[in-house]
Amino acid sequence: MVGCLGAAQGAAAQSPDSKFIKNVDELLSKTRVAMLHSAYDLALEYAQSAMREAKEIAYQRGEVQAYDALAELMLQMGRSADMNEYDAQLVPLAQYLRDTSFWANGLNRQGIYLMENGRPKVAEQRFLEALNLGLEKRQTPKTAEIYSNLGSNNLAVGNNEKAMEWFFKALRLYEKHQQLKGMGETFSNISSVFYLMRNIDDAIQFQRKSIEVRKAINDEAGLVITHVNIGQLYILKNDFPLALSHLQQAVYHADNLNNANLQASAYAGMGTYYSRNNVLDTALQWHARAIRIFEDLNNKTQLSRLYVSTGSLAHRTGDSLQATKYFHKALDLALSLKNKENIANANLHLSRFYEDHHDMATAFSYYKVHRNYRDSIATQSAMAAIEEVRTEYETEKKEAQIAQLTSGQQIKQLQIEKQNALLAGNLLEARQNELRIKQQEEALERQTLIAQNTAQQLQLNKQEKELQNRQLKNSRNLRNAILAGMLILVVIGYFLFNRYQLKRTIRNQQHLLDIRNHIAKDLHDEIGSTLTSIKILSDVSGKKLKDDQGKISTYLQQIATQSALAQQGMSDIVWAVKPDNDKLESMQIRMREYVAQTLEPTAITVKWLLDARSANITLNMERRRDFLLIFKEAINNVAKHARASEVIIRLLHKPHHVVLSVEDNGQGFDINGRRTSSGLANMRKRAQTLGGKLDIDTGSQGTSIKLILPLEQQ
Helix, strand or coil, X not given: CHHHHHHHHHHHHHHHHHHHHHHHHHHHHHHHHHHHCXXXXXXXXXXXXHHHHHHHCCCHHHHHXXXXXXXXXXXXXXXXXXXXXXXXXXXXXXXXXXXXXXXXXXXXXXXXXXXXXXXXXXXXXXXXXXXXHHHHHHCCHHHHHHHHHHHHHHHHCCCHHHXXXXXXXXXXXXXXXXXXXXXXXXXXXXXXXXXXXXXHHHHHHHXXXXXXXXXXXXXXXXXXXXXXXXXXXXXXXXXXXXXXXXXXXXXXXXXXXCCHHHHHHHHHHHHHHHHHCCCHHHHHHHHHHHHHHHHHHCCHHHHHHHHHHHHHHHHHCCCHHHHHHHHHHHHHHHHHHCCHHHHHHHHHHHHHHHHHCCCHHHHHHHHHHHHHHHHHHCCHHHHHHHHHHHHHHHHHHHHHHHHHHHHHHXXXXXXXXXXXXXXXXXHHHHHHHHHHHHHHHHHHHHHHHHXXXXXXXXXXXXXXXXXXXXXXXXXXXXXXXXXXXXXXXHHHHHHHHHHHHHHHHHHXXXXXXXHHHHHHXXXXXXXXXXXXXXXXXXXXXXXXXXXXXXXXXXXXXXXXXXXXXXXXXXXXXXXXXXXXXXXHHHHHHHHHHHHHHHCHHHCCEEEEEXXXXXXXXXXXHHHHHHHHHHHHHHHHHHHHHHCCCEEEEEEEECCCEEEEEEEECCCCCCCCCCCCCCHHHHHHHHHHHCCCEEEEEEECCEEEEEEEEECCCC
């Protein structure tokens, strides 16, 4: 009785656990169905419920499955950070339970997270660890998925040749298992490699294959990506109606799924379409919507591309500040991700931006970085290797089809042989043997033809590779020739610039020599003659000192006058030489000082009419000295000869010249009469030296002297 009672109690204790386990399994099953139909919110609700209940009953295998479902769901929704948190819980638990299937799933997704966050080497380690958990040996669809992720990882770092090898390896395995969803995704990935190698036609061909497969299985999420990709390819082909049709379908499917990651991709594609059609405001609106979503999801890879596109739009609208902001954000993200394609693209757009702003040095520095990255990911040899991978895949596929066809023919032939054997006996068997011999001959001939075809194909591939290598060599030779030409031009430019500098130095030295000669001439002509006069007067005064005391004061007065003139002449020369006095503003001050010294003692009223605009006019040393001497001669004539009561001095600024006029109301003079001084002649000569014109108008009402001085071109 005791034993029976104990057994009954044990059964009663186990039944609630079994019931709860069954409930957890049902929730996980509902999660998978909801994910299959892209009902992400419902799937999330089921998975979270399964996780809670599994933890409550300590159902660790249920926890592992719930973590796996939640992480996979976050991957499909584009929430990579949340996915990584779930996988961080999943991997150690699956490892503890020795469940290699979920352990491999977690490692695979960790590799995806590391790849998207710029750690390709560690990502590759995670993918290979997942394969080593039995997947490489079993060759399952999950193996193909990891092969595809290894291809994407190589694509992110610009190793297009290796990426294509992994993608075709995945495609073979998907085809073997008839996994249409994986085939559709891989066709799209292969298209991306051809796009990066600038082979647009083949890229479109593989995107069409992807659409065909994904439509067949109603893979709505996959169709969003494929429609976006082929839409952008048609934009590159300038087939805008087809591009818009595919992009609109992408937006429709993404909105229908309410998947933020897919919506952002579709919106970015629409922005590209309107950008290429110069509808810039609409393009910016689509890009802004996409950026907000990708920033919320922290999708750095997509943001590094989208920031470049948005920066380009800002540049085209004239918003340089926003353009440089987005370009540098894109470059920083691409560098952190080590994504060569995005780094090259960001540097190219920065180069174009600074070129448009005429900052050629900065533009060239960014362009050099762009070329370095482009050369490392887009070479002719890589394209040839990719074509070899593709040819190998297509050859294997055709051989498999031929083998399948041959097997079918053999089965059909055996059925015929069986019927004939029943009807015709030994005679038919003899004929049957003949048929077998003939069939073997045909098979041998077919194999020979296949071998010849394969040899021809290999020969053709070899010739194409040699042609591509020659083209690459020619391209390098052309590049080297261009660089050599540029170097020669730089050297020639350097020598021409040095020659120009030398000529300018010689010209400046000659100019300084001319200035020195001019100063020496002025000192000799003016100061020398004055000092000579002073010497003569001093000698005469010495001789008359005893004979005629009355004339001594007259001679001394003349000596004082001549000394003052010498001092004034020296002051004028020093004033003209100083570069601080090159503006007419300083000239006006000098003119006022001279008028004050000369006319104020004579009680002549002076009116100044000065144009304020003339103050900033610049005259060189020779021009300002000649200008001042003409003015002083005019004022000196008024003081000595005019007997005027009023003088009007005008200095006017005209568009291409300056006008100086000195007018008095004195008695005038005969302009044609003979005179002892050479003042008027000197004034005309100086005006001619200045390239100007001197007009003198005199009569009983007074005298007007007008100088028209052309301005030098600045």
